[in-house]
Amino acid sequence: MYxxxxxxxxxxxxVTGGELLEAVIRRGYYSEAEARLCFQQLLRGIDYLHSRNVVHRDLKLENLLLAAPDDITKVKIADFGLAKRSAAGAMSTVCGTPQYVAPEVIQGTPGLMYGPQG
Structure with missing residues (x-):
């Protein structure tokens, strides 16, 4: 049909809990057990993405969201604006938040390739 x-x-x-960074600042601290739980969730999420050849390329506290306010038991990865499919495993684009990017990526050395772990 036209x-x-x-x-x-x-x-x-x-997700109504806001950024993990805001929660940490508001609360002042998290126990080692809570931080470990949060980090385990983050690693499982990254493993899931990498198993599907997706690289986030801008992981930081501001891009980790809490499902509910002050509930660190459910952390979600957000902001896939710089994400890239990486079947070959090597990338060369300089991108990400400068304060969080690995130095070798920021240097922008011609021919430098980095992988999902970079």
């Missing part, structure tokens, strides 16, 4: 407009629906999970 003039018909396609509609696209994007369904997202609602």
């Amino acid at each position: 003039g018909r407009v396609a509609q696209v629906y994007l369904i997202c999970e609602l």
Whole structure:
């Protein structure tokens, strides 16, 4: 049909806890056990992404969201604006938040390649 407009629906999970960075600042600290739980979730999420050849390339506290306020038991990875599929495993684009990027990536050395772990 002529003039018909396609509609696209994007369904997202609602997370109301805000950024992990804000939660840490507000609370002042997390116990070692809580921090370990958070880090384990982050590593499982990264493992999941890498198993599907996706590299986030901008992991930082501001891009980790809590599902509910002050509930560190459910952390979600957000902001995939710089993410890239990396079937070959090597990238060369200098990107990310400067304060968090590995020095070898920032240097932008011609020919330098980095992988998902970079």
